[in-house]
Amino acid sequence: MSSEHHGDVNYLNHEKGLKSWLTTVDHKRIGMMYLFTVLFMFLIGGIFALLVRLELFSTGPTIIDMNTYNQYFTYHGTIMVFMVVIPLIPAAIGNFVLPIMLGAKDVAFPRLNLATYYIYLVGVLVACTTLFLNGVDTGWTFYTPYSIRTSTSTTLVILGAFILGFSGIFTALNFIVSIHKLRAPGLTWDRLPLFVWASYATSIVQMLATPVLAITLFLLIFERLTGIGIFDPKLGGDPVMFQHFFWFYSHPAVYIMALPAMGIVSEVIPVHSQKPIFGYKAIAMATFGIALVAFIVWGHHMFVSGQSELANFVFSLLTMFVAVPTGVKVFSWIGTMYKGSIRFNAPMLYAMAFLFIFTIGGLTGIFLATVATNVHLTDTYFVVAHFHYVMVGGTLMGFMAGFHHWFPKMFGRMYNESAALVSGFLVFVGFNVTFFPQFILGAQGMPRRYYDYLPEFEALNRVSTVGSMMIGLGFVFSAIYLFKAMKSGPKASANPWNGKSLEWETTSPPHPHNFHDQPVVTHGPYDFIEQGE
Amino acid sequence: MAIVASERKHSEHFNSAEHEFVSSKQGMWLFLLQEVLFFAGLFVAYGIFRALNPEMFHAASQMLDVKMGALNTVVLICSSLTMAFAVRSAQTNQTKKTTMYLIVTFLLASVFLVVKYFEYSHKFHVGLLPGQYFTNTELTDPKSGLFFSLYFMMTGVHGLHIILGMLVILWLVRRSSRNEFGSNYYTPVELFGLYWHFVDLIWIYLFPLLYLID
Numbered sequence: 001m002s003s004e005h006h007g008d009v010n011y012l013n014h015e016k017g018l019k020s021w022l023t024t025v026d027h028k029r030i031g032m033m034y035l036f037t038v039l040f041m042f043l044i045g046g047i048f049a050l051l052v053r054l055e056l057f058s059t060g061p062t063i064i065d066m067n068t069y070n071q072y073f074t075y076h077g078t079i080m081v082f083m084v085v086i087p088l089i090p091a092a093i094g095n096f097v098l099p100i101m102l103g104a105k106d107v108a109f110p111r112l113n114l115a116t117y118y119i120y121l122v123g124v125l126v127a128c129t130t131l132f133l134n135g136v137d138t139g140w141t142f143y144t145p146y147s148i149r150t151s152t153s154t155t156l157v158i159l160g161a162f163i164l165g166f167s168g169i170f171t172a173l174n175f176i177v178s179i180h181k182l183r184a185p186g187l188t189w190d191r192l193p194l195f196v197w198a199s200y201a202t203s204i205v206q207m208l209a210t211p212v213l214a215i216t217l218f219l220l221i222f223e224r225l226t227g228i229g230i231f232d233p234k235l236g237g238d239p240v241m242f243q244h245f246f247w248f249y250s251h252p253a254v255y256i257m258a259l260p261a262m263g264i265v266s267e268v269i270p271v272h273s274q275k276p277i278f279g280y281k282a283i284a285m286a287t288f289g290i291a292l293v294a295f296i297v298w299g300h301h302m303f304v305s306g307q308s309e310l311a312n313f314v315f316s317l318l319t320m321f322v323a324v325p326t327g328v329k330v331f332s333w334i335g336t337m338y339k340g341s342i343r344f345n346a347p348m349l350y351a352m353a354f355l356f357i358f359t360i361g362g363l364t365g366i367f368l369a370t371v372a373t374n375v376h377l378t379d380t381y382f383v384v385a386h387f388h389y390v391m392v393g394g395t396l397m398g399f400m401a402g403f404h405h406w407f408p409k410m411f412g413r414m415y416n417e418s419a420a421l422v423s424g425f426l427v428f429v430g431f432n433v434t435f436f437p438q439f440i441l442g443a444q445g446m447p448r449r450y451y452d453y454l455p456e457f458e459a460l461n462r463v464s465t466v467g468s469m470m471i472g473l474g475f476v477f478s479a480i481y482l483f484k485a486m487k488s489g490p491k492a493s494a495n496p497w498n499g500k501s502l503e504w505e506t507t508s509p510p511h512p513h514n515f516h517d518q519p520v521v522t523h524g525p526y527d528f529i530e531q532g533e
Numbered sequence: 534m535a536i537v538a539s540e541r542k543h544s545e546h547f548n549s550a551e552h553e554f555v556s557s558k559q560g561m562w563l564f565l566l567q568e569v570l571f572f573a574g575l576f577v578a579y580g581i582f583r584a585l586n587p588e589m590f591h592a593a594s595q596m597l598d599v600k601m602g603a604l605n606t607v608v609l610i611c612s613s614l615t616m617a618f619a620v621r622s623a624q625t626n627q628t629k630k631t632t633m634y635l636i637v638t639f640l641l642a643s644v645f646l647v648v649k650y651f652e653y654s655h656k657f658h659v660g661l662l663p664g665q666y667f668t669n670t671e672l673t674d675p676k677s678g679l680f681f682s683l684y685f686m687m688t689g690v691h692g693l694h695i696i697l698g699m700l701v702i703l704w705l706v707r708r709s710s711r712n713e714f715g716s717n718y719y720t721p722v723e724l725f726g727l728y729w730h731f732v733d734l735i736w737i738y739l740f741p742l743l744y745l746i747d
């Protein structure tokens with residue numbers, strides 16, 4: 001290589017200037033660009049969430065009028081689902097970590113990788129220009145026929161979501177080929193870190209499900225522009241077909257969000273327990289079990305949409321099967337911690353938060369998967385609470401665990417552990433204070449997406465709003481200490497956590513080409529020496 | 534073959550040109566897989582509406598011009614053949630022939646679009662239009678517009694793939710005329726060939742589904 005100073009040259013400093021970033025094909029830099037863009041969108045989506053919660057602090061009009069409220073919860077949902085939670089782990093953390101875990105110099109198609117970033121950016125810009133036009137008020141699900149008729153700038157938001165889909169598809173394609181073709185010598189399939197397995201399964205789901213959403217949104221755009229009538233009952237079309245198509249994507253999308261988070265937890269727990277993972281094969285298989293079941297349960301979103309009773313029965317039964325592979329994973333993680341030398345640090349705090357929150361999310365899913373209770377709970381706050389436990393508790397907690405875990409690798413510096421623990425605790429408590437009352441509200445019959453509610457729901461709504469402020473505060477704290485750590489945190493060593501997978505064998509931050517010499521793998525990713533046996 | 538291939542410079546994150554080639558090819562297959570699912574949405578919508586309205590589909594299908602459709606089927610199959618020849622010529626170092634076959638493929642694709650243009654303009658003329666714009670009086674079923682929505686969306690999305698493909702062919706012609714392809718490097722030609730056969734295959738399904746309902 002050109003430089004003799006090992007350790008001095010890294011991916012952050014080997015080239016300087018904005019142009020070197022905008023035209024980079026280095027997966028690590030692209031990962032960083034994704035990270036900061038997605039987190040910026042997280043801020044925007046979060047502000048909308050807080051505004052929605054503030055409006056619901058009291059009965060009657062509180063801070064905004066009804067139509068604005070409809071737009072705010074739609075932006076919150078659309079931004080969080082399509083622009084934050086789906087790309088967060090694969091595009092930001094996955095892009096950075098995955099090729100290094102494989103011992104590769106880059107992803108298989110680096111220029112395509114950069115292109116996906118710009119596709120993402122264009123999708124975000126197209127969707128968000130509507131903030132300055134007529135807005136959008138359909139909810140993130142774009143249900144027909146309302147989404148055909150509403151006079152807001154819905155077309156552009158749908159177009160934005162359509163474009164964002166391709167960004168995900170191409171990232172997935174890149175990951176699949178990279179995992180197949182770019183593994184280092186000795187990195188056999190049974191030595192792959194579980195995050196790689198999770199990324200692999202996620203990518204498959206993403207490749208197979210997203211195109212269906214794409215064609216659905218494409219048809220919806222034409223429905224709005226030229227009245228093709230496919231989803232429009234007035235013209236002989238079928239609005240329920242839209243729901244089928246939409247959930248054929250959007251249920252698997254839940255696993256596009258959750259599987260990578262599970263992958264992160266499978267890395268964080270063994271490393272910070274310094275113990276080999278319990279049930280490596282079981283977790284890898286369960287990952288694919290979940291990916292498979294993901295495709296055959298979408299009808300559980302439509303129990304009250306006029307599905308046949310037989311379909312309801314079958315979808316209900318199949319949905320219950322999700323619990324099996326998920327349970328296998330949860331028990332394996334707990335088994336890994338058992339008798340381990342557990343460190344209580346931020347990655348571990350968030351991993352435990354994941355276990356706690358995601359398990360509640362999963363268990364409340366059973367109420368929704370059961371047709372009889374579902375009829376009562378459909379479109380209530382119970383559903384809102386459930387999917388926030390799954391999506392926020394799953395993906396966001398997983399992301400925070402992974403972000404802290406790989407932070408030293410990404411920036412070559414350590415964050416402040418006690419600040420991280422305080423913020424993490426605030427986020428965890430705030431999360432439960434926000435969303436647990438919503439289970440009760442929903443069970444009592446408070447409908448979701450309504451601007452107003454009955455006076456008896458006010459107390460729990462106030463608790464929920466206070467909780468949302470705690471989450472907000474927790475993330476503001478996180479942003480402060482993380483930015484501080486990036487600038488002036490103490491230097492991190494190559495392997496601060498004593499991890500065994502390949503990313504810990506290179507310098508922190510890594511060399512532009514990841515490794516000075518081609519690494520050769522001789523052991524599994526979790527070969528820790530067992531303590532006390 | 535592998536020895537020849539390794540003479541070409543390859544991207545540095547691959548071990549060899551051969552390694553890069555097989556990886557690119559896998560990427561292309563995955564891309565086509567997502568294309569299948571993209572079209573699947575349209576085919577499923579078609580299947581459901583046809584099952585619900587068998588008579589309407591039958592009657593509406595009679596309004597399509599089978600001769601034009603058949604002609605286009607032949608044109609596309611021929612273009613697939615010339616594309617295959619283009620790939621073969623690149624693999625065997627016949628650069629001039631590669632360029633020539635690519636141009637012929639481009640011309641056949643243009644013929645396809647011209648035929649499609651005449652079909653479309655005839656439909657426009659007699660009011661056989663999608664959904665709310667349907668004004669034809671020969672077909673009596675009020676849902677007939679749905680068939681033409683599907684017809685225009687399916688052939689339209691397919692046509693869009695043809696147009697995008699033609700742009701790629703132009704790029705390939707340019708590179709081929711600069712002698713960039715040969716037995717040691719023909720990845721773009723081969724990958725595009727896969728895409729082109731796929732687009733052809735979609736039409737092979739569209740033609741009977743739309744034109745030949747009996």
Ligand SMILES: [Cu+2]
Pocket residue numbers: 250251254297298300301
């Ligand atoms: Cu679902």
